Amino acid sequence: MKNKFQVNNAILLVLVAALAVFPFVSDSRTWTILLTQIFIFSILAMSYDLLLGYTGIVSFGHAMFFGMGAYATAIMLNRLEPTLSVFFLSIAVGMVIAGVISFLIGLLTLRLKSHFFAMLTLAVSGLFLVLAEKWRTLTHGNDGFTFRAPEFFKDRMMFYLLVLACLVLVYFFLRRFVHSPLGRVLIAVRENEQRTKSLGFQTLHYKVIASVVAGVVASLAGSLYAISLRFVNTSVLTMDITLDALLMTIIGGVGTLIGPIIGAGVIELAQHYLSGLAKEHPIFERWIIFFGIIYILAVIFFPKGILGTIQYAFWKQKNKIPKVDVAAPSRKELTK
């Protein structure tokens, strides 16, 4: 078991090293930008999976935390000076705001059943979108505003490396988190909340913690996203962002951390190529329709997603249990 763990880690390290070296080897600007985008959405999707895959809560308001991070960074870099220290400060501010808001919302709404929670998060994030659109002095509404990124990020490569570093850090942090005793309780909540409760766990507390951690990580993704565009408008708060995170998580594989990263890669690449195909046939302008259909099929037929399905196949192969005659008494019963 330990050995397998190390092998997995080694593979990951090699992959990360390859990705880190990539911008030095290739000077394709498109790919650097695309990969940066994939990393940012991987962070977002992982944070979403903490809720959907690990705790079993469906939130439709994840975009609001993403948007908080994006706006915190954009506004602070715009109002104060565009330096690195302000950038890091803005990330911290975004995280704190997202943490506090997700704590309050979680405390109010996580007591409710899944339906109500999903609906309420949808409504609250709609409220934040309206707020951002109306509070024009701060956000410039739907028109948005551009801002200057710190000098340090003028070089796309530096930013690429920073985002990659964030991705790796978030991955290891979340992996530690879900493997901690606290994470185990979250999984128990997903499997059977009633039973977890009757085992003496105050499940509300655990769910609130999960939603705060997810909100804070999503805010980090938002901050990075704002820098990558050097522009922010209310689109960072729209349902589309939540849907992206949802699609990435579902298609990649719920309940894993690598799954959302794979999902982010698949979706961003597909989006890139499909919108390129729009010249061939206008239906590709509505590429999201394909995702919608794939997503529905995935929910019905592959609820485990890409990674989950592969893992399951491996697991089945490895644990090839010889067919047991059900009628025959098992060994345990015989030795009793």
Place this chain on the structure above:
Amino acid sequence: MELIINLLINGLATGMLIFLLAAGLTLIFGLMDVLNFAHGGLFAWGAFSGVWFYGLTNSFTIAIIGAILTGAVLGFITEKIIIKPVYGNHIQQILITLGFMIVLSEMLKVVFGPNQIAAKTPPLLSGSWEIGDVIIIKYRLFIIVVGFLVFGVFQFILKRTKIGLIVRAGVMNKEMVQALGINIKQVFLYVFMVGAALAALGGALMAPYSGVVYAEMGMEFAILAFIVVVIGGMGSFPGSLLAAILVGLAGSFMAYYVPALSLAVNMMLMAIVLIFRPQGLFTAKG
């Protein structure tokens, strides 16, 4: 006085439109334990098809009937393909109906084009009456009348007919109804179709009211309908009417007096209801 009457009529008209959407949502939830996130998509389809039929035939009656039929057909497809495989699994239901919502609203853009379409009010219902100082816009009054009519008809069906009895019994205890020899799955399908048709009717009535139809309107109204369903109590038909009127009135008065808070007021209403009465103002029983 004139202002207050106008705000009242505006609020009631909006409330009725929300009610048409919320009524289907609440019945479907009460009976089938399914929260249909695609309901807003059905609403938007109703609006677009209503405008399309009106442009084609120039008859508002046909436009309404066309929209209702579109809604029923879409409801049939939704129930058969989308909802049926995931009965009993809440998380999958939420995910899949939301996915279908995306497909529905993108399909709208494929079929009718991505831009918003202008909707005309039929000549018979356009214009307004002047009673003293008060100007009453005819179309708004029409919406209110239709809303109450729908409520009356459905209340009659639910309370006085056999099918209504089955539906009400199903809301209380599905297994028992099944055990008494009624094909509850069939009832599910019909209720779903009726709910979808109501949503589409709401959409078709909405189109001339707002003057334009656009694909995103489904989601906007769906959020209001969710709020209404939560406030009114999941599964309660009269509850959804009262809550819809409440939300409509609160929206129209706030939009005039405190415009910045017009959406927030609904959220606050919902938050208060959820904290003090999580089951909603009305319960489904009885």
